[in-house]
Amino acid sequence: MTTPTANFMTVGNNSPAKTFLDSNFRYTLFPIFYGLVFPLGLIANCYALYVLHHMRECKAMNEIRIYMTNLTVADLLFVAALPFWIDYYKNKGDWKSPEPLCAITGSLFFINTYCSILFLAVISINRYWAVTRPLVAASSDCWKRGAIISALIWVITLAASITYLTNTGIQKDNNISRCFEGYQNEEESKINTVAATHFIIIALFFLVFLMVIVCNILIARALLKQPISQPRGSTGKRPGGTKRRALRMLCTVIGVFVICFLPHHVVQGPWVLSVLHMRKEWKNTTHQRLNDAHQITLMLMGLNCLLDPLVYCFATTMFRKYIQNHFTKELP
Template sequence: MQINDSSYKFRYVFIPVFYIIFFILGFISNLYVLFVLCCLRQAKAMGEIHIYMTNLTIADLLFVCALPFWIDYYMREGDWVYGDFMCRVTGTFFFINTYSTILFLAAISINRCWAVTRPLDAASSDRRICGIIVCICIWVFVLTMSVPFLVSPGINKHSKNNTDIRRCFEGYQNESKEKKKTVAVTNFLIIGLFFIVFLLIVMCNILISKTPNVTSTFKRPTGVKRRALQMLLAVVGVFVLCFLPHHIVQGPWALAVLEIVNYSETTRKLLSDTHQITLVLMGLNCILDPVVYYFATGKFRGLIKAHIKKIITCTQTQKISLIQHFEPNPISDKILSIL
């Protein structure tokens, strides 16, 4: 199965535009988040959730650093010029960002759910060690899953107008039947993992919403439950917008690309175009994750508000100084008139 090359045309127009936006906003926002988290660390205010946020920010920066290669790839109309090794590395970064983000967001959701539903246990225990262990497990798991992308050839060549075009992670037409079956099974296992995590996050929302504000032994501070629900709704929003479309389309798309199911030409083209759109939506997570952080903890919100207040204060001070500088001074004007 080889999809007509005209079906790829639209992606070379809109994907570079979106990836450029993601690169600029993602680089700035995630560096700022890393700065805020470093401030919290220096103030010895790093809790379990901040450890998850730090690791998630690092994962987002890995993806952002790979974006210039993908921007150039699509601007060249799908011709990879950086060699097979860089194809595998940048493709691996994309995979690592996607699934480490999904798992770290799940860890953040479980942490907030624990804090709301079991406040006394959460307040009386030092969860930082637990956070470090969970992060190590997530990185080991995701890196292990990404090994096949790093060790297998990433470039597929095909001719176009008597010229060799090098596609990066596009197409499995030349693979053996056994390899295609392995790839298909791997894809569906990953899709299953996503829906398990998504269901877990939805369950966290339900548990928090059903938790009373007052129990027989503890009265929850005002707004804690509301803020936790806001954060979890933001996480669900990121999942629905960024990840859910891809994991719905990924299965049928994989079956089409692997030639396991013989779809019609129209269906193959629709799956190919839709799959590219879902990849762009997944890239959006690198600029939406900082929004989740804002709802995650009061300390993080407090530092951001303090920075914004400081910027506004400095701006107003500079404005007052400029006004005073240019205000007419009667004594100076009189001296100048004499001179």
């Protein structure tokens, strides 16, 4: 979530003087990082959307294609907001764009993060269902189920992001307009509510992450029980190759969680306690380190729009084969 940084210093007789504590390295690192993610993410996800559109006639993968398409749209929304964040960090954390855009870009960051988490989770469940209950999965109304689940995910994330959209998100700090920063100015009466909201989100993330881990362990167990050396089936596919691709897919999904989302949600709890000044015994160096770590985890979350297309390649053979055939035709 785009609520990067605030901290507290003590002066005089240990009375807290709440001031904004910055991590200055982000003003150099973030514009470079987002400057690379923006074109790469735009190209990768537009191409993924193009491939998914041309695979719409394949009924066998209707459900997972719906999830992939929605995940790609969520990634493109995040990518669309990156130029504003690049400008924000180039201006040393001073929001120069129209104030309503702060609320919109903050919402897009939140929506992308939790849509990605939930769609990756349902992709894992879908693959578990396909591996362990292939006949039941094939006989059910996949398209309708995919559409309903996708709609629910969007409703949940959009409802959760309303708090971002209902205010500008701008906090003034010595004539500097901070976008979704400045928790040090939170009213005392709201501190517990703000902290509880963050910890509920953290708990829900770990619940989803546990579900993804369990699904992928069960997929791996089911696949490993199948013998690798089998003759080609009637479709010409070698079961061993299918198993290896499936194992790569589940490793990729878990990798996206571990690299992009897990660090943020591990750091988020202590960081919230720090910025809300709920741990007065912590030293200023502890606050600074937590803030620096929080900035790094925000950056890592931006990688997910580049890693998600890898999930598509390993999740379905048809997606990968379409790309291979497309480039084979294009090359002389």
